[in-house]
Amino acid sequence: MTQPTRRSFIAKTSLLALGASTPAWAAVPAKPMLIHHVFFWLKNPSSKEDQAKLVEGVKTLSKIETIRQLHIGVPADTEKRPVVDNSYAVSELIFFDDLAGQNTYQDHAIHKKFIADYSHLWEKVIVYDAMNLQ
């Protein structure tokens, strides 16, 4: 129901982005949105091969239609501070429109196949789900 207003806003911000030095993503409206961030720890933490396999697995999720953004990450080489946990092997950051979008994803055959095919690689998973305020 909000599509016309939203598209109009996207149109305006996209046009602005064409001439501006600000990247287009900064001009895109951010809400409503559910932020789903998953961190995977491997059974073989030092195996670059297993890390690459898991990255390939996460890529298969991109076909799930309720995903608005999918980012696959590996630990960044940021400063080692006590609060920074970069011990994971692969991260999966997904933006959904809402809770319903996330539920569709959880129950999706592609997601179930991903778990069936790749869960033997990981030892631990932590998931954080956030509703975007801004």
Added chain:
Amino acid sequence: MTQPTRRSFIAKTSLLALGASTPAWAAVPAKPMLIHHVFFWLKNPSSKEDQAKLVEGVKTLSKIETIRQLHIGVPADTEKRPVVDNSYAVSELIFFDDLAGQNTYQDHAIHKKFIADYSHLWEKVIVYDAMNLQ
């Protein structure tokens, strides 16, 4: 050095987005990027007032010029599964272009003021830094 190519790509994807049902953000090129995700646990976990104060604090960070996207979150009402940790109070998800952008942020006066003014509210912080592969 890559600016013209990138802007040209943004222009194309933005124009595509105008006519497509896909949201504009899905068409924006995703890399290179550093994903910085911070989770805060409050000293008073049940205090909605402290949660709101901390959200206000995180908002002050948005003026730091190397931030490409800033999303402020609160725990989503997703299914309670053993792997889901929604015990935090506030989350801060920031996209930077690269490590240098994150370093500028860490050392920035606005970030230091945020820590000085709001760190009394939190008991625990966990930070995950990821380099975006896709």
